[in-house]
Amino acid sequence: MNIHILGTGNVARTLAVRLKELGHRVELETRNPEDTLSRTFGDGTVMSDWLKTNDVSLSSFGTTTSEADLLINASNGKGTLEMLHRVGAEALKGKVLLDLSNPLDFSNGMPPTLFVCNDDSLGEQIQREFPDLQVVKSLNTLTAPLMLTPHKLKGDHVVFLSGNHAEAKAKVRAMEESAGWKTENIIDLGDITTARGTEQWLALWVRLYGSSGSALFNLNLVK
Amino acid sequence: MNIHILGTGNVARTLAVRLKELGHRVELETRNPEDTLSRTFGDGTVMSDWLKTNDVSLSSFGTTTSEADLLINASNGKGTLEMLHRVGAEALKGKVLLDLSNPLDFSNGMPPTLFVCNDDSLGEQIQREFPDLQVVKSLNTLTAPLMLTPHKLKGDHVVFLSGNHAEAKAKVRAMEESAGWKTENIIDLGDITTARGTEQWLALWVRLYGSSGSALFNLNLVK
Numbered sequence: 001m002n003i004h005i006l007g008t009g010n011v012a013r014t015l016a017v018r019l020k021e022l023g024h025r026v027e028l029e030t031r032n033p034e035d036t037l038s039r040t041f042g043d044g045t046v047m048s049d050w051l052k053t054n055d056v057s058l059s060s061f062g063t064t065t066s067e068a069d070l071l072i073n074a075s076n077g078k079g080t081l082e083m084l085h086r087v088g089a090e091a092l093k094g095k096v097l098l099d100l101s102n103p104l105d106f107s108n109g110m111p112p113t114l115f116v117c118n119d120d121s122l123g124e125q126i127q128r129e130f131p132d133l134q135v136v137k138s139l140n141t142l143t144a145p146l147m148l149t150p151h152k153l154k155g156d157h158v159v160f161l162s163g164n165h166a167e168a169k170a171k172v173r174a175m176e177e178s179a180g181w182k183t184e185n186i187i188d189l190g191d192i193t194t195a196r197g198t199e200q201w202l203a204l205w206v207r208l209y210g211s212s213g214s215a216l217f218n219l220n221l222v223k
Numbered sequence: 224m225n226i227h228i229l230g231t232g233n234v235a236r237t238l239a240v241r242l243k244e245l246g247h248r249v250e251l252e253t254r255n256p257e258d259t260l261s262r263t264f265g266d267g268t269v270m271s272d273w274l275k276t277n278d279v280s281l282s283s284f285g286t287t288t289s290e291a292d293l294l295i296n297a298s299n300g301k302g303t304l305e306m307l308h309r310v311g312a313e314a315l316k317g318k319v320l321l322d323l324s325n326p327l328d329f330s331n332g333m334p335p336t337l338f339v340c341n342d343d344s345l346g347e348q349i350q351r352e353f354p355d356l357q358v359v360k361s362l363n364t365l366t367a368p369l370m371l372t373p374h375k376l377k378g379d380h381v382v383f384l385s386g387n388h389a390e391a392k393a394k395v396r397a398m399e400e401s402a403g404w405k406t407e408n409i410i411d412l413g414d415i416t417t418a419r420g421t422e423q424w425l426a427l428w429v430r431l432y433g434s435s436g437s438a439l440f441n442l443n444l445v446k
Contacts, residue, residue: 113341118426119331157445189430197430200423203341207412207420208444220443221431222380 004029004068008036012074014144016056027057065091077101077122092133096168099123100139102202111206123195134168137195143215148179157218158185162194227291231259235297237367239279250280288314300324300345316355319391322346323362325425334429346418357391360418366438371402380441381408385417
């Protein structure tokens with residue numbers, strides 16, 4: 001597939017490397033490509049070198065989005081709606097967006113709280129704001145290094161799908177299966193309102209991270 | 224132990240039977256014992272017969288609470304604070320309360336939402352309201368028939384402890400272990416603020432219940 005990741009941070013780059021491994025064409029969309037090209041990461045790597053090394057393309061929001069088979073929202077939840085507006089409703093029309101962000105609010109110290117929860121979700125906010133975009137909430141429930149590499153943990157563990165569009169969910173399911181997720185471990189919770197459940201899982205996730213000191217865990221369902 | 228369960232509904236009675244099996248003395252506290260004695264359940268059983276059959280005592284809130292080694296909040300979350308006021312701060316002084324309720328709001332249809340979440344929790348509300356009561360949030364994350372019978376599910380699965388008092392948590396842990404929970408499957412998340420995580424788990428729990436049609440599940444943590 002031709003996959004466009006919206007965002008250029010750690011999550012975007014972690015997923016990009018794995019998606020290339022899986023044989024996809026990968027492009028990152030960003031606000032200002034020139035600025036992004038000269039950015040350096042913690043280890044000193046320059047973005048332009050990273051893109052070349054990993055054979056990942058870079059473009060400005062919305063300019064090549066129409067070519068993508070799948071879009072991935074890898075932005076910080078707080079900036080998601082603004083970013084999607086930069087991409088533009090026209091460019092997003094008819095596209096499938098895998099939304100793996102979380103509506104985390106870090107403004108009151110740690111652990112973060114949620115800036116939307118309970119009777120709404122970020123997944124629903126995106127879907128209402130962009131009615132022609134097919135939002136699929138998935139993979140927001142585990143850390144980026146695990147999202148497309150389930151084998152890194154011992155034993156079965158699960159991820160979820162929430163969305164209003166069956167074909168869009170099927171597309172995301174297929175991509176996840178290609179990454180190693182067993183289909184019975186991808187749980188379709190239902191429509192986009194079920195994203196309230198997976199986003200609020202973060203409230204427990206942050207406590208598990210706090211008590212264990214590690215993000216390398218996931219949940220399994222036991223019956 | 225001499226365990227007093229606050230409440231007389233399904234959850235209270237399910238736990239009472241199991242706690243009797245485990246060898247404890249069990250007493251239910253209620254608002255009006257006379258009214259409670261004549262209540263009938265869905266299957267036609269009368270409460271007075273049920274108490275006799277199961278060798279469970281019944282008393283009025285707060286009258287014999289001082290004798291209890293452990294208190295269990297098995298009331299509906301919405302009624303919890305009012306109920307505890309009927310028991311009374313004096314009777315609750317120095318006691319350990321296992322709080323397994325959830326702050327569920329059913330007033331806007333199904334699935335229920337939470338009437339407190341994100342930056343507060345029912346566990347914390349109880350602790351603030353009754354500073355001399357040692358609140359331990361635990362077992363609110365799974366359905367009553369599973370709370371003290373972990374072997375009913377196949378394989379490992381986990382429960383949590385949240386509370387400000389180490390000895391109180393140790394008491395609840397010991398009781399859970401006596402019911403079959405492996406100590407490594409009882410995860411201490413930390414202080415009572417961590418109850419935000421386990422109460423918000425309900426947002427995902429209700430979606431899993433909705434998509435599967437069964438409450439007989441729990442989560443395990445995979446590393």
